Amino acid sequence: MTKTEYQHPLMQAYWVQLDTRFAQVEEVFEDVMAEALAVLSREDIHHFLDAARVIGKLGRGVEPMLAFLEEWPSVVKALGEEAVLTDVMAFVMRMQKSPNGKAITPFLQTLAPVARKQHSREQMRHYIEIADDLMARTTGSIHGHHTTFPSPGLPEFFQQAPFLFSQLSMGGVRNWVDYGVRNYRTHPERQTDYFSLQSADARAVLQRERHGTLFADVERKLDLYLRGLWRDPDQLVPYSTAFDELRKPVPYYDRLGMRVPDVFDDFILPLPLAGEGVKISGLDRYRAVLAHMVGHRRWSRPMVADNYSPFQRMAVEFFEDCRVENLLIREYPGLRRIFVALHPKPVEGACDPETTSCLRHRLAMLSRALIDPEHPYGDPQLLDFVRRFHDLLAKGESSSREIADLALHYVARTRLQSDQFAKVWFDDTVIDYRDDNRHLWQYIEDSDDEEFFDDPDKKLKKESEVQSLPPRHYPEWDYHSQTYRPDWVSLYEHLHPKGNPADIDRLLQKHDALAKRLKRILDLLKPQDKVRIRYQEEGSELDLDVAIRSLIDFKGGANPDPRINMSHKTSGRNLAVSLLLDLSESLNEKVAGSEQTILELSQEAVSLLAWAIERLGDPFAIGGFYSNTRHDVRFVHIKGYGEPFNDEVKSRMAAMQAGWSTRMGAALRHAAHYLEARPADKKLLLVLTDGQPADVDSPDERLLIEDARRAVKELDQQGIFTYCINLDPKADEYVSDIFGHRYSVIDNIQRLPERLPELFMALTK
């Protein structure tokens, strides 16, 4: 052991207490202790050193100890005197005993950043609980007894923790972790991808859990806002603020649309500034951003940038921003409250012009004074320019030119030597609802601070035309967590291949007798446009014949019939039907006691039904589906709503084939997507299936059943009536879970061709 001689006897005592011989620790020990002594009480110092010693003796090298020594004082600073040392140590020991020892250092390194975000011991404990839970559930075990494989996700999670906590609330992190564990517990590589935020759904779930006002939630409101209040609708394009920590993007607009951040937290003005806390909702912040841009679009004209120095340009931008805001406020006075609340309030004299470039600070103060009549500033020059600015605006709208001249005067009058300094004052000078003003400048010469995105070569590299439709993504319901898995299922749609239409005609001929019987029922169902209802006491018109008969009865002394009016009723039929066929492998089985497969019988039944509905004249579509894992759900179109039941359709029907599995939820949602667009009053979705929803990548039987049930509920909300015709004799176990009472189980499958049209007619009578 190297005997280190510390000047101070206390320091010597601490070093002894730490009891370590790591040279790297020795190098930093004095600095670390200086920091620790500043925030820790004497007693806590002992606990701190004890803990550090324990960590140093874990046998995992110097890293964990260094991490702890360096992080802990900051943790205490963030959380106050009594931090959560015992909880942290308990968790470290649990990790040490599990195969996850490697994650100890990453964990210790996250302590300070997380503590700074959370500010409470309670929250810190929650964080440890989440990590603990993640570790327990993802650490691999053999035979359920010994934990032998380290959790693949845990170190990645610690890597991402500071970022996660900057974006999500504690509950959000918990949900995010929970989602990852539930879906990728048995898949180490995917789990790593998820917890390192590499996979698409890790980002999707993160996006869903973020706090604040999400752009996606308020997009329509913002669109209405632009349209209604400003008559200046444009494409709104969100940019991500989550993954661009360093280069904070700023709102801007160009000919492709207005770019706004994808999320805004509520803005709460801290107490001492405004007297009492002013809250500007995320939605209002979006509105401020948009209003400001609209102002520029309305009143700003581009200027040639080449003649101005960067400082001059900055000043012009500040003046012009304030001009459009004043004009906006003139339009809607209530905007002042929002702008003033969001505008930083730089403290006069905070920036020292001797050592720092104060240009930004001066301009921000000026900008504040220009939009806030109750500004506290007393600088005579500032007041002079505020007055000149308002004089200009008092005459009308002024113009970008005029205001630029004023700005140049300002720069000339207030220029300081120190403006050139490299050290620039930034505090309280960033006005985050203003756009970057790129529209204000046009460059005659190519400047080197512009990036050119319209690379002419790029156009040539355009991707070749896609041949098929891109997949549609549908969410899937996860009943464990009662949440949707976003964009979980990829569904591909195409036209069904063709066969020989004569086959279908032959099938129809075979059921000729049945068709005749159906025809009689159909004629009854056909709508008669207008029906007269006679013998009404109250009606729209006097039924003269009946009235006179009643009068005769009355005169003759008999009791007259008072029902002497009649009225009319229209009985129209406004119905759109979609038939969804399950085309999974099980359809290829032969029906007991018959030579035909279920598929062939379904073919007959569907042909008859199509024939019947065609006669009724209801718009009608047929689609089939099968699936092979969530990445490949197929939806085939057999008949479209606009198509008549012709040879084209019949040929597709003749070629019907079965294979793969039954992922019903996505197919239901997709069929509903088309049915919803139909203008009919009543919408009916018939599902013909022979078994329960199932797929090879879903070991949990309930999952797809619950998803289908959820899909039916969604359809209900869209006003679509779903009805299931099930050919599975054992269907009772699950079908009512999915469809409620809206199903029929057909036990004798051979009678399907007869039953299907009958069922349909009974449903729509």
Place this chain on the structure above:
Amino acid sequence: MTDKTQYKVHKEPYYQPQGNEVALYEAAYRNRLPVMVKGPTGCGKSRFIEYMAWKLDKPLITVACNEDMTASDLVGRYLLEANGTRWLDGPLTTAARIGAICYLDEIVEARQDTTVVIHPLTDHRRTLPLDKKGELIEAHPDFQLVISYNPGYQSLMKDLKQSTKQRFTGFDFDYPDAQLETTILAKETGLDAATAGKLVKIGQTARNLKGHGLDEGISTRLLVYAATLIKDGVNPVEACQMALVRPITDDADIRETLDHAIDVTFV
């Protein structure tokens, strides 16, 4: 003979002309041409007709059309009495007899088979056959037929037949421009011009949203309601929410946008 004076407009209704529609109407009336007035709800169609009836000093018979209305509701019907049946003229027949202006409000709401009964009255014949009664009425020389409809909200099902449309001369009404509408609000309710101007501004916000979730913008009529409430001492923000926003939409997003417009307009 029916009492004519009960159909007269006795007091001058306030009407602010938007163009030269008054002179045009007078010309149409001189020649007894049937008139159709089109325009969104609450923009002053009925007020205009009322004003013209007053100006021309003619009786005005107004019929609000609806889906249940039948031809006999317009023409007349037999009623039963103690000793037989009695014919009762409908409003259209009455107007033709006494020489009134017959105003069929929101004509598209009536069924198409109902509206054809007006055809013989609207061309050179100027007669009304009462087939049930076996009478042919020659229209009084002062008689004129006016219909109104709102082309904005009509669906496929609700449109006038070409054969009906082509019997009328037409006036197209729309909400007045901001300045005029401010004057109207101020005149109608006595509200000060500044507040009236703000109300008009909110009205225009909603009109910009027409077709984006709103079937119809805020009408002048609703603005008058709001102005009346404010005049009565109601807080302007609440008055606007009550009179302008709540009646026209159930869509939460639109409601929030309009509420915001109200918040930033009234400070």
